[in-house]
Amino acid sequence: MLDNSPRFERLPDGPGVGYKPQHFNDLLNEPAPVSWIEVHAENYMGSGGRPLAQLRSLAERFPVSVHGVGLSIGGEGPLDKDHLARLRKLVDWLRPASFSEHLAWSTHGAEFLNDLLPLPYTNDTLKLVCAHIDEVQNTLGTRMLLENPSSYLAFSESTWDETDFLAEVVRRTGCGLLLDVNNVFISATNLGYSPEGYIDAYPLDAVGEIHVGGHDEDTDDNGAALLIDSHGKPVVDPVWQLLCYTLAVTGPRPVLVEWDNDVPDWPVLRAEARRAAEALQPVR
Amino acid sequence: MTVSQSEFRAALLDADRAVPEGLQNPHAGPAGARFSVYRNNVVVSLTEALATAFPLVRKLIGTQTFGQLAGHYVRENPPASPLMMYYGETFPEFLSGFAPLSHIGYLADCARLDLAFRRSYHAADAASLDPAVLQTVPETLMAIRLAPAPSTIVIRSRWPLFDLWRFNNVTDAPKPRAAAQDVLVTRPEFDPAPHLLPHGAALWFDALARGSSLGEAHAETLRKTPDFDLAATLTLSLTTEAFAAPE
Numbered sequence A: 001m002l003d004n005s006p007r008f009e010r011l012p013d014g015p016g017v018g019y020k021p022q023h024f025n026d027l028l029n030e031p032a033p034v035s036w037i038e039v040h041a042e043n044y045m046g047s048g049g050r051p052l053a054q055l056r057s058l059a060e061r062f063p064v065s066v067h068g069v070g071l072s073i074g075g076e077g078p079l080d081k082d083h084l085a086r087l088r089k090l091v092d093w094l095r096p097a098s099f100s101e102h103l104a105w106s107t108h109g110a111e112f113l114n115d116l117l118p119l120p121y122t123n124d125t126l127k128l129v130c131a132h133i134d135e136v137q138n139t140l141g142t143r144m145l146l147e148n149p150s151s152y153l154a155f156s157e158s159t160w161d162e163t164d165f166l167a168e169v170v171r172r173t174g175c176g177l178l179l180d181v182n183n184v185f186i187s188a189t190n191l192g193y194s195p196e197g198y199i200d201a202y203p204l205d206a207v208g209e210i211h212v213g214g215h216d217e218d219t220d221d222n223g224a225a226l227l228i229d230s231h232g233k234p235v236v237d238p239v240w241q242l243l244c245y246t247l248a249v250t251g252p253r254p255v256l257v258e259w260d261n262d263v264p265d266w267p268v269l270r271a272e273a274r275r276a277a278e279a280l281q282p283v284r
Numbered sequence B: 001m002t003v004s005q006s007e008f009r010a011a012l013l014d015a016d017r018a019v020p021e022g023l024q025n026p027h028a029g030p031a032g033a034r035f036s037v038y039r040n041n042v043v044v045s046l047t048e049a050l051a052t053a054f055p056l057v058r059k060l061i062g063t064q065t066f067g068q069l070a071g072h073y074v075r076e077n078p079p080a081s082p083l084m085m086y087y088g089e090t091f092p093e094f095l096s097g098f099a100p101l102s103h104i105g106y107l108a109d110c111a112r113l114d115l116a117f118r119r120s121y122h123a124a125d126a127a128s129l130d131p132a133v134l135q136t137v138p139e140t141l142m143a144i145r146l147a148p149a150p151s152t153i154v155i156r157s158r159w160p161l162f163d164l165w166r167f168n169n170v171t172d173a174p175k176p177r178a179a180a181q182d183v184l185v186t187r188p189e190f191d192p193a194p195h196l197l198p199h200g201a202a203l204w205f206d207a208l209a210r211g212s213s214l215g216e217a218h219a220e221t222l223r224k225t226p227d228f229d230l231a232a233t234l235t236l237s238l239t240t241e242a243f244a245a246p247e
Helices: A021-029 A050-061 A081-094 A123-140 A162-173 A181-191 A195-201 A237-250 A266-283 B005-013 B033-053 B055-061 B063-076 B091-096 B107-122 B138-143 B161-169 B201-209 B214-224 B230-239
Strands: A015-018 A036-040 A064-067 A098-102 A105-108 A111-117 A145-147 A176-180 A207-213 A215-219 A225-229 A255-258 B153-155 B183-186 B193-196
Touching: A015 A266, A021 A050, A021 A266, A050 A064, A064 A081, A081 A123, A098 A207, A105 B005, A111 B005, A111 B033, A123 A162, A145 A162, A145 A207, A162 A176, A162 A195, A176 A181, A181 A195, A181 A207, A181 A215, A181 A225, A181 A237, A195 A237, A207 A237, A215 B033, A225 B033, A237 A266, A255 A266, B005 B033, B033 B055, B033 B063, B033 B107, B055 B063, B055 B107, B055 B161, B063 B091, B091 B107, B107 B153, B107 B161, B107 B183, B138 B214, B153 B201, B161 B183, B161 B193, B201 B214, B201 B230
Parallel strands: A015 A036, A015 A255, A036 A064, A064 A098, A098 A145, A145 A176, A176 A207, A207 A255
Antiparallel strands: A105 A111, A215 A225, B153 B183, B183 B193
């Protein structure tokens, strides 16, 4: 009989890192304090070669979170069945401890736009997102986590606050949430609300994983601060503080350091993981 | 004011188009530069994906020209799937038809070589053929059917494709000769590598891939290229692990 159970039941409530191939040996030789890794699903959908071989080795040692960046859950059109089948194949093979995707869209018709694009929060988009999450959870046979976006603009047609929208998605689909506190900080700055207020209003009971990452600073046409999610630098102090603020309520959770561009050498990324471990220490 | 994803997408890939009105800053004013973040993300991320995928083309024309070229390509040819590892399948054809670079005739073939590396890198794993299988009497040998490994790719070119690759990747490599060169890409373990194919060998590989026996492939190749060197081609194929072990 095929063993479909995860190799590791859940992600540990400790620091994890987004896996980059240049850190393969470092992770096997001196991982501490990193206790789990996250991979982008789409990078492991080739037929063979080094990516799959590396992931096979790492999965024996670490709980793995599979993080999709291409499913377009917020897309107006139907989910890409071929892509869903590829995800199913990856999840069946890898048996990850977690699967997560984004509250965003990236596919339009036959085009994949390679960015996490925003959607308005309305009754219509709520229905659409819930139907897509049902389809994902039914196809993969697992509960998924949904990540909050980083927002640069607002939709005049939105009738829901993001936190209420997410809470309703959780209530209707039974999915969990991936809370990206860097995204919260970015959106709150860009759209002019309090990041702590967002956390206070957020359905924290559903949080199965937390992300932190770096961002860039810019300004809009009026000179207002415009933060841009870049995952290309260290996490800034206010985001670490927002993490601590969140953990004080949730208690320990798996915390991932995302660093996808201008990826640093292992000691730098490991130092970020240490900061995540320090943030987790007081709430253990 | 609703904004459909069609409107959003149209404005995303066309910087001359107005930003949809239903998109706003926090004071209910126009989104303006805020929308440009998405425009920029899409074009920059796709351009970076192409630059990673086509290192030889980028070296030949320089990073700046490549960036301009990619800007045209990504707007006209956004990916058709979320598998960015395969993005750019139509880039060689695009280069062939791109008038400003038509003076560099070999550019499209260089893009095909870049693509071949990537396909080979992600191809299915397979045990390679044990050369001992070929240590047999000629009659038996010629009846054997060999299957190229999934990671084996042959590219035919009327340009000195192998020399062009080597000149741009190997220190002190000689300048490209004026010659047509076919290239064999194989992946012994995880890293694809290019090899210069002897004259006619591409035909021979093609015949084997179609299921011909060694004898049939040899005869077919000799008809078209009488100087085909089977021994040299076999040696190259075996040392570079071009063939998969029989299943």
